[in-house]
Amino acid sequence: MSKPVSLRQTSICVVAADIFLPVVTAFVEHSSLAFGLGKPEALKMMLASEELFLHLCRVVIPKQGMIEVRCSCKGHIVQSDFSFPETRINMHAFNLTALPRSSGTDDLDDMRMILASRSVDHLNIRRKENQRIISLIKEKKYPKAVAKLENPHPITCRDFAIQSPLPDELKYFALLTARFYDQDDIPVFFQYPGMLVDMIDSGGYHAITARGPAGEIGGGLVWRLLTDNTVEVFGPFVMVDDDRSRTVCVSLIEACISRAGRTSAVVMICYPPESGQYTEYFEFLGRMNCYAITGALRQRSLWFRLMHEDMGSVVWTTPEMDDFLQHAYRRLFLAREIRHVADQGESRNAYSVFSTQIDRLRRQVTLDILWPGEDIEDNLMRHLDLFQKEGIRNIIFEIDAGIAWKSEIMPCLLKNGFQPILILPYAGTGDIIVFQLLHHPS
Amino acid sequence: MSHTLSFQHLAPEYIQRFQAYIPSNPDDELKKRFGCTHLFRLNNNENPLGPCPSAARVIRNFAPCRAAVYPSGDCWHLRRKLAERYNMEPDQFLFGNGANEVIAFVIKAFCRQGDNIITAEKTFAVYEWVAEFSGFEARMAPLKDHAFDDDAMIRCIDDRTKILFVCNPNNPTGTYWNDATLRSFLDRIDGRQIVVVDEAYCEFVEKPDFPDGMALISEYPNLVVFRTFSKMHALAGLRIGYLAGSREVVNIVRRTCVVYSVNALAQAAALAVLNDSGEHVQQTRDLVRRQKQVITEHLDSLGLTYLSGEGNFVMIRLPMSDSLAYRRLMMQGVMIRTMTGFRFPNWIRLTLAMPDAMDAFMAGLENILKFRNPGMQPL
Incomplete structure (x- = not known):
């Protein structure tokens, strides 16, 4: 029997100011315990929330900005979501690799979000409608199965x-x-x-x-x-x-x-x-x-x-990807109109923003681009260097080819050791093209 | 990149979780996308002969000035014509913008929060969809030997069950309840719930034991019969269908009925259909019978499993994903209906049509069977 939603979720809303740090950490810790995390895991969730909240207060969110902290139990995991409106935030600081303004170093200890990520099993940075959301996810500890089944033979029953x-x-x-x-x-x-x-x-x-x-x-x-x-x-x-x-x-x-x-x-x-x-x-x-x-x-x-009949769709890309896409779509019999993105003279933001999903258990990170910017290649390199230092080897970049501007990053990915490996039809606004890092550019 | 407002929270939960049905794109767009120069639409069970000559004449001669005037709001002449034909009263009929609309009329008329409807797991999906996006539970009984299972449906009934929907003959399996089975079912229900019998394909059935729903209404006042002009009568593009029932039931359903939803051209063409001699129906039945034989012989030669019952369609099981078959047939200019949405994975439904379309389908099918798996080479 599923529990009603109200028993699976708690939330508070606070101003982004250091003074509320104890409120947030206590809320996250006690919610985590109430949702069934063990004491050591709840403590780690609390530590992660401390790092993240300080980063949001000091770097990301302007004075008097509000943060909603929502803790929820989703069966085997407890999740803490920190969400805030995307207006007026320091976009650059939304990257996993963002440093405090005062720091001139690339010391990982200054990177509060990566510190937060070390204490939890998954960290997701994403955008939903007009909200930015950073999620800390901790899995409950379960005992591994130790029981041995006595009968190793295949089952011979006739009717199922x-x-x-x-x-x-x-x-x-x-x-x-x-x-x-x-x-x-x-x-x-x-x-x-x-x-x-x-x-x-x-x-x-x-x-x-x-x-x-x-x-x-x-x-x-x-x-x-x-x-x-x-x-x-x-x-x-x-x-x-x-x-x-x-x-x-x-x-x-x-x-x-x-x-x-x-x-x-x-x-x-x-x-x-x-x-x-x-x-x-x-x-x-x-x-x-x-x-x-x-x-x-x-x-x-x-x-x-x-699961449905394919109506065909548009795929936005750059010319470097043509061979891969044409071969892939021909092999999969998918009706696609391939269109090239072109620089139409728009002014760009100085900073790009990536969303990041870190799966510590599988040593995997999945990146997506949330916002284009002039520093896109530098930003990519900063992320790759960080993952290398963190010992994460499975690095995926997913591009939603249904959104034209997202494709602009494709040449940068190809240049820096990524290769397109497959297409997930209709997995996003359009098809998602999955790139994997095969060779670290360094 | 603009900021977007969210209105999700304004929608009831049952609307938020409901997935909108996406109809197929128009032919010109599909041909462009799939790179084909022609397109045989064999997906919607339309009649390739078109409307009967008298209805065709009405459509051709429809005066443009009539487009500026509201139609009869309750299909006055049509209801009188039907009453005369079936020896019933005009008040026992309600028209809608296609039979799909009258499904919504009935559900809205009888269900309130917490109620449920019952239908089969593998049948026309609109009964289930309308119930769910209206906030009511749709209970699905499994088919038995590809047919509606009366016992299973009755087992699903509880004190909040208001309507049972039976598709007779069933789309897409082509199975049907004969007169005895339908009567037995109605006797067991004993007037406690509304029983809807959707007879969208009844004009294609030539079996002598097929029940006449209209004739049963006088015996079973809880029986509602759906009919359409879209299939046999080839007025799908005009959208017109109706329901028939006892005066008491129809009087309740009328309160949820949207008047003026059937346009003047549809009403005029449908009236011509009702006045037709019946020759067109016979010609269509002959065509369907001939093409069914051609197709099933071909399927036998290919060793494929199929269901060929009543109706102008055949269901075929393929050794590949139905959505892959759809794409590969589309690239050869043939459009079929995938059956995953009907809970028949790897089955397709084929409309029986003119010989050139059937030939194109058979050639396309052989092509895709020759090379079933597009391969496992990495991209």
């Missing part, structure tokens, strides 16, 4: 029904999946069955399983709405013997697609454990390099499926 699993069934499904699949092929959260249950309970994730008449679990699949129009699928994971495995796999995929078919989802993306099961339902998008914490390199395959 696709259903939403009860919590105990979900935990058992996670244990089974770990038993039948390589660790690299399953999402990390499957190793923490309690976390998986909380994720589903939050309503942000959904699960279905193939259940036999005696309660056997023959397979399952998890998905979530990643953005307003994109569904992300994990699975299907199938544990039945060979002659029934295809039936179970197809039933799980069809049930997932059917349930998402009349939602806002336009595109479904997935990471298959076994590609052979996917070719009927999904189309291959491409592969992405993923560096593990150990430094080992692994390639992840991405597949997609459009």
